[in-house]
Amino acid sequence: MGVRAIGGNTAVMPWRPGGKARSLASPGMRTQHRRGEGRAHDVRRLRDMIRAAVQGGSYPGGQLPTEAELMAAHGASRATVREALSLLRAEGLIERTQGIGTHAVVRPADEKLVEAHGVIRPDQHSLLNRRTRPRLLDRSEIAAPALVADRLGVPAGTPCLRLEYVALHQEEPIWLATNYALFPEAARLRDSPFVTDWYALMAEAGVEFGQSEFIIGAEPADPLVAAVLGIAPGAPVLVTEQTIADAAGRPFDLAFVHIRADRFRFVSRGTRFPGREA
Template identity: 45%
Template sequence: MDGTPPGRGHERLAWGRRAPRDRTAHGVRRLRDLLRAGMVRAGATGRKLPSERELMLSHGASRTAVREALGLLRDEGLVARLQGRGTVTLDLPALMSLREYHGVERPTPSSLLGGAIRSHVLEETTIPAPAGLAELLGREPGDPVLCVDYVGTVGDDPVVVATDYVRMPEAAAVAGTPFRTDWYVRLADAGLVVDDTEILFEAGVADAFDAELLAVRPGEPIMIMEQLLRDPAGETFNVAVIRSAGRRMTLHSRQRRTGP
């Protein structure tokens, strides 16, 4: 007896027995991750990957490991083997900077928010604010808020399903503004300035509603977000709940250390 709780000791022993047996699988997993990261950063659909032999030489991997890694990427729907062309990229996730996603940076033309997305309203109505929502918006429970339910698509591919709640008086300006592309554009067209945003990111799985709206399978991984949009005075005027097909979006963030 060494004083270690029985459960924890057994967990460590089980993990220790399991790890060495998976050494080959670890190499395949790492190769898959490196190939996937390079593809997403390049961001070009239809781009040809290096040949199996080139991948073997550049990564010091066996042919079996290369084929298994490519097989995992095919299972994910990111690559396909085409006759006479080799392995090419397919439907890569949309890449955008995290600051663009926050709405505080002008999107690049190639970004998801650079004009590629189109929003389709499911329902737009005024509702009495529940207590929790009213508190976030600095209003009283029962005060009217604009509720906008919509799906954002790129081409025919649904990317996000979102519900935005906007307080009065900003809601009146939004209600009278057409929905041209994405939500930030609609707010800007309504004359509203997003000065500060806060987003809570969670990993989740698609339920039956998500599966139908996002064209994914129930149980498939998705991103779940709650977002607060604030005006230049620091007041929250918009609360959003967003669900995104995780495999269709990649967020890029770069920060520099500002202190010692």
């Protein structure tokens, strides 16, 4: 039984752009869909799988299989394959060159979340291992705004260093970070050369830390963030709020980081110890 088992082969595009949520299936409706919906689900699933293959580097040299090969490998109709590829082209993930075929535009860097936290030494080839350089937007002392003060547990107006930069990899912007750091750490971060990445800066400034917390979400890039990162306004960005605390648990840095979703993904691993979680 192939992937297309629950769908049809109609060439109709069943999507309703701008539509509201619709109930796609009642609880008892397991393997039957209206023809158009089943077809649309097939396109979405195939798109997810091809995207995963492209982003994960499964296609040698970034060269995608032919339509016929994709049809065979996924048990899909030609129309389904074409629509899935068309979605990925619209997203900017792949490009088609007449006479040559379809290839990946670029792969995102898949970086271990623990390395992004700065709690382990990054792999040699990691983007997080001194392989970016900062384009500094601001490094100035300001009075901590209310939210920053609240998060860091100090009175509003406490002096802090705002350190804002764009992380460039091979001259391409990857993320935009705004850090708000308290003193005394701020003095070291202000006076040390900022040459590669944030953790290298911290290390070279002699700023030790004990814990890093991320809240990871996604947002549409507003026009300014889009311009800074070189993406289209409205394109999705990963947004992390990071709080860094010293070894005693005192938070001394709050950062907002806007990361190009087409260039970066987090990899996280959880191991289960059956005795432990009960």
